[in-house]
Amino acid sequence: MHQLFHHLLLATSLVAIASGNVIRGVNLGGWLLVEQWMTPSLFYDTTAADEWHLCNQLGKEACLGLLQDHWSTFYTRDDLVAIQAAGLNAVRIPIGYWAVDLLDYEPYVSGQFPYLIQAVNWAQELGLTVLIDLHGAPGSQNGQDNSGLIGPVLFATNSSNIDRSLNVIRNLTQEFSQSQYGGVVTSIELLNEPRLGNTFNMSQLKSFYSGGMSNMTSVSHGQMNMTIHDAFWGPQYWAGYDPSSSGESSIPTVIDTHQYYAFPPLGNLTHHAILQSICNISYLLKSTDLNLLPTVVGEWSLESGNPPNTSSSDQNDGDDTAKRTWLRLMFEAQLAAYEPNGPGQPSLGWYFWSWKQEWDIDTWSYRMGIGDGWIPSDVSNMSQRVYPLLSNGCVDAGFNYTAPPLSSGSSSGGGNGGGGYGGYPPYYYGSSPAKSAPFLLSFLLVMLTLYLTL
Ligand SMILES: *[C@@H]1O[C@H](CO)[C@@H](O)[C@H](O)[C@H]1NC(C)=O
Ligand SMILES: *[C@@H]1O[C@H](CO)[C@@H](O)[C@H](O)[C@H]1NC(C)=O
Ligand SMILES: *[C@@H]1O[C@H](CO)[C@@H](O)[C@H](O)[C@H]1NC(C)=O
Ligand SMILES: *[C@@H]1O[C@H](CO)[C@@H](O)[C@H](O)[C@H]1NC(C)=O
Numbered sequence: 001m002h003q004l005f006h007h008l009l010l011a012t013s014l015v016a017i018a019s020g021n022v023i024r025g026v027n028l029g030g031w032l033l034v035e036q037w038m039t040p041s042l043f044y045d046t047t048a049a050d051e052w053h054l055c056n057q058l059g060k061e062a063c064l065g066l067l068q069d070h071w072s073t074f075y076t077r078d079d080l081v082a083i084q085a086a087g088l089n090a091v092r093i094p095i096g097y098w099a100v101d102l103l104d105y106e107p108y109v110s111g112q113f114p115y116l117i118q119a120v121n122w123a124q125e126l127g128l129t130v131l132i133d134l135h136g137a138p139g140s141q142n143g144q145d146n147s148g149l150i151g152p153v154l155f156a157t158n159s160s161n162i163d164r165s166l167n168v169i170r171n172l173t174q175e176f177s178q179s180q181y182g183g184v185v186t187s188i189e190l191l192n193e194p195r196l197g198n199t200f201n202m203s204q205l206k207s208f209y210s211g212g213m214s215n216m217t218s219v220s221h222g223q224m225n226m227t228i229h230d231a232f233w234g235p236q237y238w239a240g241y242d243p244s245s246s247g248e249s250s251i252p253t254v255i256d257t258h259q260y261y262a263f264p265p266l267g268n269l270t271h272h273a274i275l276q277s278i279c280n281i282s283y284l285l286k287s288t289d290l291n292l293l294p295t296v297v298g299e300w301s302l303e304s305g306n307p308p309n310t311s312s313s314d315q316n317d318g319d320d321t322a323k324r325t326w327l328r329l330m331f332e333a334q335l336a337a338y339e340p341n342g343p344g345q346p347s348l349g350w351y352f353w354s355w356k357q358e359w360d361i362d363t364w365s366y367r368m369g370i371g372d373g374w375i376p377s378d379v380s381n382m383s384q385r386v387y388p389l390l391s392n393g394c395v396d397a398g399f400n401y402t403a404p405p406l407s408s409g410s411s412s413g414g415g416n417g418g419g420g421y422g423g424y425p426p427y428y429y430g431s432s433p434a435k436s437a438p439f440l441l442s443f444l445l446v447m448l449t450l451y452l453t454l
């Protein structure tokens with residue numbers, strides 16, 4: 001009884017903040033920059049594992065045809081309507097530099113830009129804000145498939161790569177500062193997940209961020225924030241960081257920190273350790289005495305590796321009550337951690353990775369979570385959250401909750417086989433055995449690649 005009262009009290013104070021401008025968003029991943037594990041069918045006729053090699057193998061004409069079809073169908077207005085209906089108020093849109101600046105010898109194809117404009121227009125109509133994120137930079141900033149090109153990190157080895165990226169940043173800022181877009185593009189992220197190492201060091205990254213600041217400031221009319229990824233060093237490292245030259249007028253800088261339990265060294269934690277780690281991050285993101293910059297969690301998911309007794313992509317059994325119960329807890333624990341619960345806190349909110357996949361994966365698809373009940377149908381409605389909050393801001397993981405039986409309309413329950421994009425309820429990976437073997441293989445390869453490059 002006491003606990004219930006406590007719960008209500010905290011829920012009430014959260015509602016007050018929720019009515020403010022907490023960012024609750026999803027990524028539109030695998031759309032304007034494709035990733036094999038998210039849309040495997042695009043890669044069926046090739047041995048490619050990234051967009052560069054996909055287009056290199058198909059040739060520009062065939063690749064453009066394939067991707068035009070993908071751009072016009074994988075995300076449509078219906079998706080943004082569903083996103084808004086889910087109580088979300090923001091989207092993060094990853095894009096590669098080649099949408100704006102493409103050299104003849106590069107195999108990529110261009111044509112994404114009109115779809116980006118279209119998405120921004122829909123967002124404006126539906127009241128969503130947009131964070132545009134430079135996910136792929138020339139030379140690759142992390143060597144991973146998500147940058148468009150798997151291989152060495154060559155971004156910082158050629159000043160032309162830096163200049164071209166800054167030109168893209170300036171293009172995006174100038175384009176979406178125009179009044180017809182209504183200010184819905186609230187921020188540009190300069191560079192997704194830069195991987196520092198032998199060929200790319202912190203002073204080079206900071207110099208790039210400073211270049212981004214002066215380029216954005218020159219064209220933004222003060223309307224946008226600038227988002228910078230923490231390069232996996234954590235928000236603490238960036239406390240008090242100011243990318244502007246002294247005396248220069250500047251725009252607010254927001255730190256993006258990605259929180260995953262899917263990859264080493266956090267990929268094998270027990271549930272208990274995952275919850276403790278989430279609670280630790282929560283404490284950090286709510287600290288008002290560390291001089292942290294405003295912070296968003298620009299990517300997170302429900303994947304937690306393959307230890308015993310946890311959910312994972314190869315245990316994609318929709319009828320598993322224990323799995324659905326855990327995913328609910330892991331979801332709500334992260335909501336509590338990534339949303340502010342008081343004034344003046346660094347945390348601004350979050351963007352889940354990702355709204356969907358071609359064949360949805362339980363731990364990575366937001367819409368599948370709604371369909372199967374471990375994600376509330378309206379995430380902005382505090383009374384749909386089941387786990388009580390403790391006074392430290394973390395969820396009470398000991399609360400006795402068991403996921404209810406799947407309703408008949410949910411995605412995992414019915415035989416929702418077949419392929420194709422965009423259906424709702426989403427296609428369930430487990431019910432499409434013909435596709436599952438290559439899919440699983442490619443997913444594991446991505447995991448392995450990520451592990452090797454980390
Ligand atoms: C740097 O990149 C440009 C194209 O972006 C290329 O023309 C030039 O050869 C590269 N320079 C070096 C030293 O690799
Ligand atoms: C940005 O680049 C796109 C694609 O090349 C182009 O259509 C658009 O006009 C550019 N916008 C600005 C403001 O330069
Ligand atoms: C922009 O930055 C300001 C000040 O740091 C912050 O209050 C605001 O929430 C940010 N907006 C977005 C959309 O990131
Ligand atoms: C970073 O790399 C650049 C280019 O190689 C080099 O000039 C600089 O000394 C390095 N900085 C640090 C702090 O290692």
Ligand SMILES: *[C@@H]1O[C@H](CO)[C@@H](O)[C@H](O)[C@H]1NC(C)=O
Pocket residue numbers: 166210211212214215216218
């Ligand atoms: C863009 O950044 C580059 C590199 O820092 C700088 O040389 C250039 O002057 C900047 N352009 C503008 C318009 O600020």
Ligand SMILES: *[C@@H]1O[C@H](CO)[C@@H](O)[C@H](O)[C@H]1NC(C)=O
Pocket residue numbers: 262263264265266267268305306451
């Ligand atoms: C889990 O631990 C095993 C053995 O140490 C390791 O090989 C594997 O990469 C780890 N997986 C993840 C996702 O962290």
Ligand SMILES: *[C@@H]1O[C@H](CO)[C@@H](O)[C@H](O)[C@H]1NC(C)=O
Pocket residue numbers: 273274276277280
């Ligand atoms: C959480 O923080 C506490 C106190 O700083 C620390 O002892 C513990 O190891 C951390 N746990 C995790 C899982 O990060």
Ligand SMILES: *[C@@H]1O[C@H](CO)[C@@H](O)[C@H](O)[C@H]1NC(C)=O
Pocket residue numbers: 308309
């Ligand atoms: C996994 O679950 C079983 C049955 O609930 C339990 O006996 C076992 O200790 C658990 N293992 C771990 C590593 O948590």
Ligand SMILES: *[C@@H]1O[C@H](CO)[C@@H](O)[C@H](O)[C@H]1NC(C)=O
Pocket residue numbers: 378381382383384
């Ligand atoms: C919030 O959710 C509760 C429980 O599902 C529901 O009764 C209530 O009508 C919802 N409130 C709003 C404003 O949608």
Ligand SMILES: *[C@@H]1O[C@H](CO)[C@@H](O)[C@H](O)[C@H]1NC(C)=O
Pocket residue numbers: 400401
């Ligand atoms: C949890 O709740 C269920 C149903 O209300 C009950 O049967 C069970 O005994 C409870 N478990 C604990 C540990 O309290």
